[in-house]
Amino acid sequence: xxxSTAVAAKGATRRNGAKGSNGAGGGRSARSLIKLLLVAxxxxxxxxxxxxxxxxxxxxxxxxxGAIVGAIGLNLLVGTTGQLSLAHAFFLAVGxxxxxxxxxxxxxxxxxxxxxxxxxxxxGMIVGVLLAGLAGLIFSPIAARLRGIYxxxxxxxxxxxxxxxxxxxxxxxxxxxxxxxxxxSLFGFTFGNRDPELYVIGVPFREAERLWYLGLVLAxxxxxxxxxxxxxxxxxxxxxxxxxxxxxxxxxxxxQGYKARIFLVSSMYAGLxxxxxxxxxxxxxxxxxxxxxxxxxxxxxxxxxxxSVNGAVLGAIFVSALPLVFQRxxxxxxxxxxxxxxGLAAGEAARFLFGAAIIxxxxxxxxxxxxxxxxxxxxxxxxxxxxxxxSTPPPSTDTSTTSTSPSPSDRPAQGSTT
Amino acid sequence: xxxxxxLLLNGVSLGALYALIALGFVIIFKASEVVSxxxxxxxxxxxxxxxxxxxxIGFFPAVLVGLAVTALAAVLVERLIINRLRGxxxxxxxxxxxxxxxxxxxxxxxxxxxxxxxxxxPWGGGSFRLGDVGISxxxxxxxxxxxxxxxxxxxxxxxxNWGIAMRASAEDGETAALMGIKQGQVSALAWVVAGIxxxxxxxxxxxxxxxxxxxxxxxxxxxxxxxxxxxxxDSTGGxxxxxxxxxIAEALAAGYQDQLLFLGRGFSAVVPFIVxxxxxxxxxxxxxxxKELTRV
Numbered sequence: 001x002x003x004s005t006a007v008a009a010k011g012a013t014r015r016n017g018a019k020g021s022n023g024a025g026g027g028r029s030a031r032s033l034i035k036l037l038l039v040a041x042x043x044x045x046x047x048x049x050x051x052x053x054x055x056x057x058x059x060x061x062x063x064x065x066g067a068i069v070g071a072i073g074l075n076l077l078v079g080t081t082g083q084l085s086l087a088h089a090f091f092l093a094v095g096x097x098x099x100x101x102x103x104x105x106x107x108x109x110x111x112x113x114x115x116x117x118x119x120x121x122x123x124g125m126i127v128g129v130l131l132a133g134l135a136g137l138i139f140s141p142i143a144a145r146l147r148g149i150y151x152x153x154x155x156x157x158x159x160x161x162x163x164x165x166x167x168x169x170x171x172x173x174x175x176x177x178x179x180x181x182x183x184x185s186l187f188g189f190t191f192g193n194r195d196p197e198l199y200v201i202g203v204p205f206r207e208a209e210r211l212w213y214l215g216l217v218l219a220x221x222x223x224x225x226x227x228x229x230x231x232x233x234x235x236x237x238x239x240x241x242x243x244x245x246x247x248x249x250x251x252x253x254x255x256q257g258y259k260a261r262i263f264l265v266s267s268m269y270a271g272l273x274x275x276x277x278x279x280x281x282x283x284x285x286x287x288x289x290x291x292x293x294x295x296x297x298x299x300x301x302x303x304x305x306x307x308s309v310n311g312a313v314l315g316a317i318f319v320s321a322l323p324l325v326f327q328r329x330x331x332x333x334x335x336x337x338x339x340x341x342x343g344l345a346a347g348e349a350a351r352f353l354f355g356a357a358i359i360x361x362x363x364x365x366x367x368x369x370x371x372x373x374x375x376x377x378x379x380x381x382x383x384x385x386x387x388x389x390x391s392t393p394p395p396s397t398d399t400s401t402t403s404t405s406p407s408p409s410d411r412p413a414q415g416s417t418t
Numbered sequence: 419x420x421x422x423x424x425l426l427l428n429g430v431s432l433g434a435l436y437a438l439i440a441l442g443f444v445i446i447f448k449a450s451e452v453v454s455x456x457x458x459x460x461x462x463x464x465x466x467x468x469x470x471x472x473x474x475i476g477f478f479p480a481v482l483v484g485l486a487v488t489a490l491a492a493v494l495v496e497r498l499i500i501n502r503l504r505g506x507x508x509x510x511x512x513x514x515x516x517x518x519x520x521x522x523x524x525x526x527x528x529x530x531x532x533x534x535x536x537x538x539x540p541w542g543g544g545s546f547r548l549g550d551v552g553i554s555x556x557x558x559x560x561x562x563x564x565x566x567x568x569x570x571x572x573x574x575x576x577x578x579n580w581g582i583a584m585r586a587s588a589e590d591g592e593t594a595a596l597m598g599i600k601q602g603q604v605s606a607l608a609w610v611v612a613g614i615x616x617x618x619x620x621x622x623x624x625x626x627x628x629x630x631x632x633x634x635x636x637x638x639x640x641x642x643x644x645x646x647x648x649x650x651x652d653s654t655g656g657x658x659x660x661x662x663x664x665x666i667a668e669a670l671a672a673g674y675q676d677q678l679l680f681l682g683r684g685f686s687a688v689v690p691f692i693v694x695x696x697x698x699x700x701x702x703x704x705x706x707x708x709k710e711l712t713r714v
Binding site for chain 1: 453499502503506507508509510512513514516517518519520521524525527528640643644647651681682683684685687688691692694695698699702703704
C-alpha cells in the first residue's frame with residue numbers, strides 16, 4: 001500500500017510544483033501545502049477505512065472504484081474530446097466477458113456448456129483491458145470519421161449488438177443467465193474470504209476489505225494516468241479538437257489520429273471498469289450491459305462535470321452509490337418506500353433523481369459538481385463563461401486576490417460556452 | 419416467393435412506421451439542432467395514454483387524447499428546456515434529452531410494470547390475405563395512414579408557411595430570424611409535429627402482430643434512430659427511405675430467422691443497427707445528408 005501512497009504523493013507534489021512555477025503569488029505556496037495535506041489526509045482515511053467500516057460500505061466502495069475508472073475513461077472521450085459515445089456499456093461488457101472467459105473454468109453450469117481458459121485472474125484482467133481496447137480500435141475508423149452526433153447514434157448500435165452477442169454466444173458468456181466471475185488473485189494471494197486468512201490489528205481482512213484496496217489502487221492509477229494525459233500535449237490537442245476541429249487541424253493536430261487514439265484509451269478504461277464490475281457483482285449477465293448502463297455513465301460525467309477528471313470521480317461516486325444507499329436506507333428516506341409499500345422503489349427514485357439532475361446541471365451549471373466544488377474553493381473565478389443560454393450568478397464567495405490560471409483538465413464543460 | 423412477398427409487404431408497413439418516427443427526428447433536428455433521445459419514451463407515452471384512455475372514452479377519442487398528450491409533452495420539453503439552451507453544443511442538447519427520457523421512461527415502466535395493456539383497434543387483430551400473401555389488418559391500415567400522413571407532411575413542408583419558415587431557418591437561422599421568422603415558434607411547432615407522428619406510429623406499433631403496450635415499445639423507438647441516421651439526419655426524404663430500408667431489412671431477417679440461426683435468436687432486432695453501421699462506414703453523413711463543409 002505504501003507504494004500507492006508514494007505514487008499519489010509524487011503526483012500531488014508534481015501537480016503543485018507545476019502550479020507554483022506558473023506564476024508568482026504569496027498565498028500560492030501556502031495553499032498548495034494545504035492541498036497536499038488534504039490529499040495526504042484523504043489517502044490515509046481511504047487506506048484506514050476498511051479497519052472501521054462495515055462490509056456493506058466496502059462493497060459499495062469497490063463498485064464505486066470500478067465506476068470511477070469507467071467514468072474517467074468516458075469523460076476523456078465525451079468531456080475532453082467532445083465525442084458523444086453511448087457505447088460505453090459495450091466496452092465494459094467486452095472487458096467483463098474477457099475476464100470471465102479467460103480466467104474462468106470450463107464446465108457445465110446448469111443448461112449451458114461453458115468454455116474457459118483457466119488462466120490466472122491477472123492475465124484475465126489484462127486481456128480484458130486489451131480486448132476492450134481492440135474493440136475500440138476496430139470501431140475507431142468509424143468513430144474517427146463521424147462527427148459528434150452521428151457518432152453518438154452509431155455507438156448506440158454497439159450496445160444493441162453487444163447485448164445480442166452476449167445472449168447468443170452461450171459457450172463464452174453463459175448466455176441469458178450469465179456466468180459467475182472467478183475470484184481475483186495475485187501471485188497466490190486471493191482476494192477472497194480465506195487463503196490466506198488475514199488479520200490486521202485484530203480486524204479480519206476478508207473479500208470486501210481486500211477488494212477495497214485493489215479498487216483503490218486501480219482507481220488511483222486510472223486517475224493519475226488521465227491527469228497526466230490531460231496535462232501533456234495530447235490532452236491539449238484533444239481539447240482543441242473539441243472546441244474546433246478546424247482550428248486543431250490548422251495547428252497541426254492529427255484530428256483523425258487523435259480521435260481514434262482517445263477512443264482506444266477510453267475503451268481500455270471501460271474494459272478495466274468492466275473487469276472490476278464483474279468482480280464486484282461476482283457474476284455477469286447480458287442485461288447488466290444495456291443502454292441503461294451507458295446512460296448511467298453519461299449521467300456520471302455530466303453531473304460531475306464534462307472534461308474534468310475530478311468531476312468524473314465525484315459523479316461516479318454520486319451515481320453509483322446512490323441507488324445502493326437508497327436501497328439500504330429505504331425506510332428512512334422520504335418518498336422512497338420498500339417493496340409493496342407506498343412510495344418509489346429505490347432504483348426508480350434514483351433514476352428520477354438522475355434524470356432531473358442531468359437536466360438541471362445542463363441548464364444551470366454546465367461544469368457540474370466539479371464546477372460547484374471549484375467555486376466553493378474559489379478556483380472558479382478565473383473561468384470566464386461567455387454567452388450561452390444558461391445564466392448563472394457569478395461566484396460571489398471568492399475573496400482571494402490571487403487569480404489561479406485554469407488547469408487544463410478543469411475547463412468548464414462545452415455546455416453553454418460555444 | 420410468396421413468403422418473400424409477404425415479408426416485403428410487412429417490411430414496408432413496419433418501415434412506414436419507422437419513417438414516421440424518423441421524420442420526427444429529422445424535423446426536430448432541422449428546427450432546433452437537437453437530436454432527440456426522448457422519442458422512445460414519447461412513443462411509449464402515446465401508446466400508454468391511448469391504451470388507458472380507450473377503456474373509458476372509447477377508441478377514437480382516446481387516440482385524440484393520446485396524440486394531444488404526446489404533442490404536449492414534446493412541446494413542453496422544447497419550451498422548458500431546449501428553448502432555453504439555444505446555441506448550446508449539440509452534445510449537451512442530446513444529453514439533456516436523455517435526462518428527460520430517463521424521467522418519462524422510468525414513470526412509464528413504473529405505471530405499466532409487467533402488464534400488457536391492450537389497445538382495442540376497431541380494425542381488429544385479423545389478417546388480410548391476397549392470394550398467399552398475408553399481412554395483419556392493423557399493419558395494412560398502418561401503411562394507408564402513414565402514406566397519407568407522410569404525403570400531408572411533405573406537402574406542408576413544401577407549401578405551407580410553417581414548412582417554408584422551417585426550411586428557411588434550417589438553411590440559415592440568422593438570416594431567417596432577420597426576415598422575421600420566429601425561431602422559437604418554428605421549433606415548438608416542429609416538436610408538436612414530431613410528437614404527433616410518434617404517437618401515430620405508436621398506435622400501430624402496439625397492435626397486432628405485437629401483443630400490446632409493453633415497455634418494449636421503447637426499444638422500437640430506438641430502432642427508428644438508424645432510419646433517421648442512415649437517410650441523413652437533415653434530410654426528410656432520407657428519413658422516408660431510411661425507414662423503409664430498415665423496416666424491410668428487419669422484416670426479412672425476422673422472416674428468414676431459421677436460416678440465420680447461426681447468428682443467434684432474435685437477430686432481427688439488431689439488423690437496423692447493423693445496416694446503419696454499414697451505411698455510415700461508406701457515407702459518414704448518411705445517404706442523403708448534407709456533407710459538412712469546413713472553410714478556414
